[in-house]
Amino acid sequence: MLPGVSLQSLRGQVSHFRHLKTADPGGLSMKYWNGRRPRYCPECLAERPKWRAEWDLTLMVACPTHRARLRDSCPSCNRPVSWKRHSISMCNCGRPLTDTASEIATNAEIAVSAYLSSALADEGGVNGADYRTDVGRLVLPDLLAVCTFLGGYACSNGAKPTKIANLDNVSVATAVANAAGQAFIDWPHGYHELLGIVCRNRGSEDSCARLTARFGYFYTALYKRFEAEQFEFLRREFDSFVSREWVGQLAERNRRLSPATRRRHAWISLTSAAKLLGIKRDTVSVLITQGTLEGQTHRTASGRTSGTVSRCSVEALRDEKAQWLTLTDVRKLLMISRKRAYALLRSSVLRPVGGPSVDGSPVWKFSTREVMALMSTLSDVASTAEHR
Ligand SMILES: [Zn+2]
Ligand SMILES: [Zn+2]
Incomplete structure (x- = not known):
């Protein structure tokens, strides 16, 4: 205990004391803290010899102020920066950690880092035309969960895309943060592109396959783990991707397919399905829930039920009804x-x-x-x- 020094306001885990089980005072799960390999912004550190808590967040990869990538190795000896060093701004090799030109970060990396920095400081959102209020409003654990989810699925086709190995390595974290950031900076196109990647990485090429077959666990997670109100924007754009972009992409990739085949692969609205079947829109929702029709529904912020239905399953039911x-x-x-x-x-x-x-x-x-x-x-x- 250092007399007169309070650790109360510090965030993160106490690094390099593996047996000291300390919780983050802000209640953030330890899995989101990178306690192994410290990162820093060379320009921030040159301005002020102060180590910032936000640099220890797993997906913090850039400095929003200097628009520079964070480093986790010494610019002189290239060894990983260690917590066990004598001076805050010096590597144990004797050279200053600030003795380097900074590397320019991508807009996507900067966006994710700005959201994280703001959420950690509890500033209630990031200002600027490039920033989305629905992302900016997410509290830190939610924001980290979403970024890990989106970035993990975009970067990996392994069995558990959100369990990312070596996330304490800044180059791994940068790839994940960049992929998540791409979805946010050009919304919704960036997100739609990410969903396309998830499909290609994990799913069946058959667009009439069930959504769980096409998107794997991503689809289930989106509607179960991220079912809360604050994630509505993710689900809404997923629906729109499934109903519109998928058809376009399929047409793009399979120009040789006849228009009739392409049309059959479409996902259609609840209203169109109701018209085709000559039943009420609400009944279409019930048939989806029962599994008679293949599709997905969700409740919008205004309380309306929105969703999409596979045209294949609608046509099959129509034929059966005949x-x-x-x-x-x-x-x-x-x-x-x-x-x-x-x-x-x-x-x-x-x-x-x-x-x-x-x-x-x-x-x-x-x-x-x-x-x-x-x-x-x-x-x-x-x-x-x-x-x-
Ligand atoms: Zn900086
Ligand atoms: Zn060094």
């Missing part, structure tokens, strides 16, 4: 009276697939397959009765 029977058809097939038909309906022996209580349509509809199965059951029952 085979559906009315109650009159069923009565003719089963050779039963209206009264008997309603009795079967009430006892759920005859189950409608469409109608007043199913999808709000005024006419009862029945699946041909189920009615055929029922017909053989009923004739079995009848012949058993005859033989008695």
